[in-house]
Amino acid sequence: MGGNSEKTINVTLKVWRQRNANEKGKFENYEMKGVSTDMSFLEMFDVLNDRLITEGKDPIAFDHDCREGICGMCSMYINGQPHGPKQGVTTCQLHMRSFSDGDSIIVEPWRSAAFPVIKDLAVNRSAFDRIISAGGFISVNTGNAKDANNILIPKDAADKAFEAAACIGCGACVAACKNGSAMLFVSAKVSQLALLPQGQVEKQDRVLNMVKHMDEEGFGNCTNTGACEAECPKGISLENIARMNREYLGASFTQNK
Amino acid sequence: MATSPKLDSKIPEGVLEQKWTKYRSTMPLINPANKRNLEVIVVGSGLAGASAAATLAELGYSVKVFCFQDSPRRAHSIAAQGGINASKNYQNDGDSIYRLFYETVKGGDYRAREANVHRLSEVSGNIIDQCVAQGVPFAREYGGLLSNRSFGGTQVQRTFYAAGQTGQQLLLGAYSALQRQVGMGKVSLYTRHEMLDIVNIEGKCRGIIARNLISGKLERYFGHAVLLCTGGYGNVFFLSTNAMGSNVTAAWKAHKRGAFFGNPCYTQIHPTCIPVSGEHQSKLTLMSESLRNDGRIWVPKRKEDAEAIRAGKLSPNSLKEDDRDYYLERRYPAFGNLVPRDVASRAAKERCDAGFGVNKTGQAVYLDFSYNMKFKYGKVEATIQGIENPSEKQLEDLGRAVIKEKYGNLFDMYEQITGVNPYQNPMQIYPAVHYTMGGLWVDYNLMTTVPGLYALGEANFSDHGANRLGASALMQGLADGYFVIPYTVGVYLSGEIRTKPIPTTHEAFEKAEQEVKARIEKLFAVNGTKPVDYFHRHLGKVMWEKCGMARNAADLKSAITDIQKIREEFWKDVRVTGKADEFNPELEKAGRVADFLELGELMCIDALHRNESCGGHFREEFQTEEGEAKRDDDNFTYVAAWEMKDVSNWELHKEELKYENIKIAQRSYK
Numbered sequence: 005m006g007g008n009s010e011k012t013i014n015v016t017l018k019v020w021r022q023r024n025a026n027e028k029g030k031f032e033n034y035e036m037k038g039v040s041t042d043m044s045f046l047e048m049f050d051v052l053n054d055r056l057i058t059e060g061k062d063p064i065a066f067d068h069d070c071r072e073g074i075c076g077m078c079s080m081y082i083n084g085q086p087h088g089p090k091q092g093v094t095t096c097q098l099h100m101r102s103f104s105d106g107d108s109i110i111v112e113p114w115r116s117a118a119f120p121v122i123k124d125l126a127v128n129r130s131a132f133d134r135i136i137s138a139g140g141f142i143s144v145n146t147g148n149a150k151d152a153n154n155i156l157i158p159k160d161a162a163d164k165a166f167e168a169a170a171c172i173g174c175g176a177c178v179a180a181c182k183n184g185s186a187m188l189f190v191s192a193k194v195s196q197l198a199l200l201p202q203g204q205v206e207k208q209d210r211v212l213n214m215v216k217h218m219d220e221e222g223f224g225n226c227t228n229t230g231a232c233e234a235e236c237p238k239g240i241s242l243e244n245i246a247r248m249n250r251e252y253l254g255a256s257f258t259q260n261k
Numbered sequence: 262m263a264t265s266p267k268l269d270s271k272i273p274e275g276v277l278e279q280k281w282t283k284y285r286s287t288m289p290l291i292n293p294a295n296k297r298n299l300e301v302i303v304v305g306s307g308l309a310g311a312s313a314a315a316t317l318a319e320l321g322y323s324v325k326v327f328c329f330q331d332s333p334r335r336a337h338s339i340a341a342q343g344g345i346n347a348s349k350n351y352q353n354d355g356d357s358i359y360r361l362f363y364e365t366v367k368g369g370d371y372r373a374r375e376a377n378v379h380r381l382s383e384v385s386g387n388i389i390d391q392c393v394a395q396g397v398p399f400a401r402e403y404g405g406l407l408s409n410r411s412f413g414g415t416q417v418q419r420t421f422y423a424a425g426q427t428g429q430q431l432l433l434g435a436y437s438a439l440q441r442q443v444g445m446g447k448v449s450l451y452t453r454h455e456m457l458d459i460v461n462i463e464g465k466c467r468g469i470i471a472r473n474l475i476s477g478k479l480e481r482y483f484g485h486a487v488l489l490c491t492g493g494y495g496n497v498f499f500l501s502t503n504a505m506g507s508n509v510t511a512a513w514k515a516h517k518r519g520a521f522f523g524n525p526c527y528t529q530i531h532p533t534c535i536p537v538s539g540e541h542q543s544k545l546t547l548m549s550e551s552l553r554n555d556g557r558i559w560v561p562k563r564k565e566d567a568e569a570i571r572a573g574k575l576s577p578n579s580l581k582e583d584d585r586d587y588y589l590e591r592r593y594p595a596f597g598n599l600v601p602r603d604v605a606s607r608a609a610k611e612r613c614d615a616g617f618g619v620n621k622t623g624q625a626v627y628l629d630f631s632y633n634m635k636f637k638y639g640k641v642e643a644t645i646q647g648i649e650n651p652s653e654k655q656l657e658d659l660g661r662a663v664i665k666e667k668y669g670n671l672f673d674m675y676e677q678i679t680g681v682n683p684y685q686n687p688m689q690i691y692p693a694v695h696y697t698m699g700g701l702w703v704d705y706n707l708m709t710t711v712p713g714l715y716a717l718g719e720a721n722f723s724d725h726g727a728n729r730l731g732a733s734a735l736m737q738g739l740a741d742g743y744f745v746i747p748y749t750v751g752v753y754l755s756g757e758i759r760t761k762p763i764p765t766t767h768e769a770f771e772k773a774e775q776e777v778k779a780r781i782e783k784l785f786a787v788n789g790t791k792p793v794d795y796f797h798r799h800l801g802k803v804m805w806e807k808c809g810m811a812r813n814a815a816d817l818k819s820a821i822t823d824i825q826k827i828r829e830e831f832w833k834d835v836r837v838t839g840k841a842d843e844f845n846p847e848l849e850k851a852g853r854v855a856d857f858l859e860l861g862e863l864m865c866i867d868a869l870h871r872n873e874s875c876g877g878h879f880r881e882e883f884q885t886e887e888g889e890a891k892r893d894d895d896n897f898t899y900v901a902a903w904e905m906k907d908v909s910n911w912e913l914h915k916e917e918l919k920y921e922n923i924k925i926a927q928r929s930y931k
């Protein structure tokens with residue numbers, strides 16, 4: 005019954021330690037005893053870090069903020085999967101009840117040329133912000149808007165746009181992809197705006213500029229393996245990539261004429 | 262009572278409805294060429310910061326934006342779930358600018374400024390227009406129009422929402438507007454930067470000192486004006502629904518350099534959060550208020566039953582209707598489960614303190630959907646589907662589908678965190694710290710008591726008085742950023758067009774940087790034995806027990822001594838690992854907790870001085886016979902603005918609140 009189901013388990017963590025972007029990293033082992041299964045994965049890291057500090061050692065740097073699966077800040081690669089073994093959740097939402105007593109757990113940072121390591125498990129994802137700056141918006145200055153209900157949007161389109169807009173910009177799709185492609189992330193934004201009437205005016209420039217910028221940032225090509233969709237914590241679907249490809253072709257065709 | 266001469270609220274003359282329009286159209290203007298030469302620093306990229314920065318850049322100012330996360334899109338606003346209010350009256354159910362204004366003042370227990378709240382209500386509709394134009398995918402009806410729901414106990418449907426992710430969608434809208442300006446070179450973005458001090462020159466705020474969190478270097482930035490949009494300080498309680506990084510540091514540094522702190526003790530405790538599960542707990546998760554529309558709150562009527570449940574010997578499902586105490590429905594028949602947050606939270610505490618709480622800790626109550634699942638939704642569905650004489654099981658199945666459609670993501674989240682299936686068992690909830698109504702004191706222009714320094718969003722002492730209504734923080738953050746500051750900052754900056762950018766080699770910058778450096782060195786120098794979290798937890802416990810949902814003079818006095826002791830111990834025994842010139846999250850945390858340890862004391866001082874109960878501030882000595890909050894309007898209808906003199910030494914300044922349009926009454930939800 006609620007919260008009374010607590011058990012404890014012992015696990016071994018193998019964590020990637022890297023002082024900074026320039027130094028080489030390596031794995032370190034940590035024995036975790038008596039871990040409550042009600043704990044979240046990150047709470048276990050809190051406990052470990054407090055222990056390391058008390059022992060006078062350097063705690064493990066990792067990114068996190070909201071701890072409820074919405075800010076997209078947490079980014080651990082756990083046992084070969086971004087955000088760990090559980091489908092549809094971020095690292096911060098993963099609980100220790102998803103693991104068993106005696107497990108060995110390997111924890112690494114996102115690995116991608118476009119996301120350089122800052123320290124240990126924290127990486128730099130600002131390439132995503134720059135892609136948005138290249139076109140992930142509707143050009144409307146504050147004060148220009150007309151009454152909201154003057155724009156009618158079929159519920160179906162609004163719902164689809166919302167599903168695409170649910171992307172949290174975590175980068176798991178890139179980390180999961182053997183090519184380090186950012187197609188799922190970019191296509192989610194392109195789709196959201198392409199599905200809405202407000203987004204029509206700029207839709208061609210948008211897709212061309214965003215894709216161009218994505219390539220410049222050093223993300224790899226998409227070879228349709230679908231690993232991104234499988235690992236996305238927000239269920240962003242491959243349909244978005246298909247939609248973006250159509251938008252892109254259409255735009256290149258028109259603009260070449 | 263007279264307002265302190267140090268507090269000029271600058272509320273424009275004239276009738277309430279015209280104050281803002283008139284003021285706006287008579288403000289001095291700045292020509293575009295001059296705007297380009299005026300530099301504005303925006304600290305924070307949440308709803309308030311991102312909307313302000315984007316709009317100011319659109320107007321032509323040169324803008325710099327700072328945030329401590331790795332992207333502006335991750336500001337804590339992203340986590341807001343339920344919705345945003347606007348007085349559009351799209352549902353034709355009697356809403357109006359006046360009604361939203363009135364309900365906000367009343368909900369705030371008559372401790373907010375009339376003029377500010379009215380302005381907020383006036384611009385609320387424009388916010389929705391702006392967001393829709395940006396492509397924010399709000400929920401819609403089949404006809405393509407925007408959908409609304411009622412939220413937080415209002416009797417009109419004025420809340421706009423995007424499933425349970427309204428904050429995310431609004432922030433991504435503001436963020437995209439911001440990134441557009443970044444792409445155009447009009448905004449310079451400094452992510453993973455933490456502001457650690459403001460720089461005042463000749464009585465005006467002229468810049469900030471920030472630490473580059475990757476390299477650890479201290480950097481200096483000049484601005485003709487500085488906007489703090491740095492969010493709330495709920496994390497002073499350690500456990501709260503705020504993000505882990507949410508902190509008071511920016512506001513506190515400003516406070517120490519002359520910005521008065523308004524109503525620090527006004528804290529909002531949200532009634533529906535997932536209860537604490539153990540010692541390891543790092544934060545609390547909110548279960549959206551919208552759940553109270555369909556969930557009924559109860560505890561067992563008999564103590565024996567509560568004890569049996571706590572011991573795991575009795576299942577709540579087997580407790581008969583007659584043995585359940587739906588205490589909100591009992592105490593507040595008119596509003597029932599939808600009473601405002603402060604009332605609902607206190608009622609839960611009252612039951613748990615009296616020994617009726619469930620969960621192994623005894624600190625939880627049930628939020629139960631089974632009744633409405635069967636008899637509200639199940640019945641309707643049965644009728645729609647033409648099922649005659651449905652069985653209870655059928656009703657439950659039919660109703661469950663409806664509940665799933667409405668709250669599926671929240672139910673999943675609950676199960677993910679607790680490991681308990683909420684479709685089969687009632688949810689367990691308990692109040693948790695959620696929002697801070699207090700903050701930097703600002704005038705009608707949103708300027709603090711330091712000229713050139715502004716505070717927006719949750720960081721200011723705000724328009725919510727002593728209690729904020731649900732879905733009104735998002736509204737206020739965006740109102741401040743999109744529609745208020747772009748005008749009001751001009752009032753000040755029009756006087757600054759001749760001020761050349763001050764080189765950051767100026768001695769004031771030099772001195773401020775040295776002070777920041779010294780403080781960081783001091784943190785390392787302690788070299789004690791305990792991690793930062795140890796002190797933070799300890800502080801949080803004192804705050805929660807003595808300055809939380811219910812307060813009294815004796816507890817508050819002892820809390821003040823407790824906090825001073827923890828602070829002393831912190832500076833003797835904290836251990837901050839690593840170095841200053843590297844990426845060092847522990848150092849960031851240490852600096853923030855050091856500030857919380859000072860703020861906590863001021864919150865208790867403020868709570869102690871306010872000898873009344875109002876909104877989120879409940880003093881046990883001041884209650885009616887039925888246990889309801891008792892205000893003292895004769896003596897406390899003012900904003901308490903605190904000026905810091907020295908360590909543990911503050912001077913109180915009062916801004917009298919005048920109600921010229923609303924008749925003050927006892928708040929009643931009976």
Ligand SMILES: Cc1cc2nc3c(=O)[nH]c(=O)nc-3n(C[C@H](O)[C@H](O)[C@H](O)COP(=O)(O)OP(=O)(O)OC[C@H]3O[C@@H](n4cnc5c(N)ncnc54)[C@H](O)[C@@H]3O)c2cc1C
Nearest residue numbers: 305306307308309329338343344456492718719732734735
């Ligand atoms: C779980 C949850 C749900 C909520 N749901 C709702 C809701 O449904 N409706 C509603 O109206 N309200 C809701 N609220 C309240 C609302 O979300 C917040 O009050 C609001 O978003 C605050 O916005 P802000 O822009 O003021 O600050 P924030 O969004 O907190 O942004 C603060 C910014 O300041 C930056 N910052 C802070 N300190 C520094 C520093 N020293 N240096 C540099 N940068 C700094 C941060 O990086 C961040 O960018 C909710 C709150 C919570 C916790």
Ligand code: SF4
Nearest residue numbers: 171172174175177236
């Ligand atoms: S598409 Fe999914 S995996 Fe990729 S950034 Fe968005 S939420 Fe993360």
Ligand code: FES
Nearest residue numbers: 069071076078096
């Ligand atoms: S910490 Fe915000 S999504 Fe995990």
